[in-house]
Amino acid sequence: MDIRQVVITSAGAPERLRLQTSRLDPPAPGEAQVEVVAAGINFADILARQGLYPDAPPLPLVVGYEVSGTVRAVGTGVEESLVGQDVLALTRFGGYSSALNVPVAQVFAKPEVLSHAEAASIPVAYLTAWQLLVVQGGLREGDTVLIQNAGSGVGLAALDIARHVGARSIGTASAGKHDFLTARGLDHAVDYRGGDWTREVRALTDDRGVELVIDPLGGESFRRSRSVLGSTGRLGMYGVSAASSNQGLRGKLQLARTAALMPLFHPVSLMNANQGAFGVNLGHMWGEVDRLRRWMEQVLEGVESGWVRPHVDSSYPLADAGRAHEHIEARRSTGKVVLEP
Ligand SMILES: NC(=O)c1ccc[n+]([C@@H]2O[C@H](COP(=O)([O-])OP(=O)(O)OC[C@H]3O[C@@H](n4cnc5c(N)ncnc54)[C@H](OP(=O)(O)O)[C@@H]3O)[C@@H](O)[C@H]2O)c1
Incomplete structure (x- = not known):
């Protein structure tokens, strides 16, 4: 399947973020394929684009640690009933995409009371x-x-x-x-x-x-x-x-x-x-996703009880990821900035 992704081709200013078309494989065993409605931006993405993030894999790189969207397919070993459900997910890079495959252990049911932009602001x-x-x-x-x-x-x-x-x-x-x-x-x-x-x-x-x-x-x-x-x-x-x-x-x-x-x-x-x-x-907690799941369950309970209030400062289309980075770097954002493919 063809997808759109924002790629850091070389380290530098926000214009280095390029919108490209790539191929996405079907989900591997244990994975869910998520059509992304909103992807959270984190400060680490900006450091990665600037060439200052030690944990970033080599370029070219698609950053993005969190998304919210709809499951469109699942790999073997994953319950078919997940297909069609709205979810939020932690992603180990790759979030700045119109769709991606995620290990199902990193996927959570999206609370209905939240928009996708709000849900992508949580993980x-x-x-x-x-x-x-x-x-x-x-x-x-x-x-x-x-x-x-x-x-x-x-x-x-x-x-x-x-x-x-x-x-x-x-x-x-x-x-x-x-x-x-x-x-x-x-x-x-x-x-x-x-x-x-x-x-x-x-x-x-x-x-x-x-x-x-x-x-x-x-x-x-x-x-x-x-x-x-x-x-x-x-x-x-x-x-x-x-x-x-x-x-x-x-x-x-x-x-x-x-x-x-x-x-x-x-x-x-x-x-x-x-x-x-x-x-x-x-x-550095990827090896302990079971613990992250337990913490996330408590946070999502907080959504139901009302004390978790994700705040979306602004949202940008994928093509404007550079402008979104500029907005954060200019210190104009309060709360989360998201991309909406
Ligand atoms: N270790 C971890 O696991 C982990 C996880 C998530 C985030 N973080 C870190 O937590 C921090 C916040 O992350 P976030 O994604 O929540 O941030 P964010 O929402 O993108 O925060 C942006 C805000 O950071 C402030 N800021 C401080 N120094 C800045 C600078 N030199 N340039 C631009 N803005 C600056 C500005 O607020 P003011 O105008 O009020 O100064 C700006 O509005 C980052 O350092 C990030 O790397 C660490």
């Missing part, structure tokens, strides 16, 4: 936030969590989970996103792009510090994030957005600079401060 953002806040962060009712980059897809998912848990939330974001975040239930919005925001966070906690920080910025930001932890506080690190402003050699230098600014956390200093530091990389 990566909510699973990452669940792993950060619940699985590794141990966030509890009454705790205070600092959500760095709260206006991102993961940031908004983390806010939903923090509210569900009953934690108090402080979020950093560009100032223009504060009204939206507050209306969505963030307790305190802080501008991390001007001045020393750590003082504001410490003041908001009467100088006690917070129980959990989740930080996808990397470099120097990890040091600042740790500085606002109270005793028994945990720092969850999960990205290097700070490295992403450039592509090519300048991008590589920025990445090296971000890496050089990463703090070293000495075990003794963690012991003496009664603090913890941990990392999350959802892309």
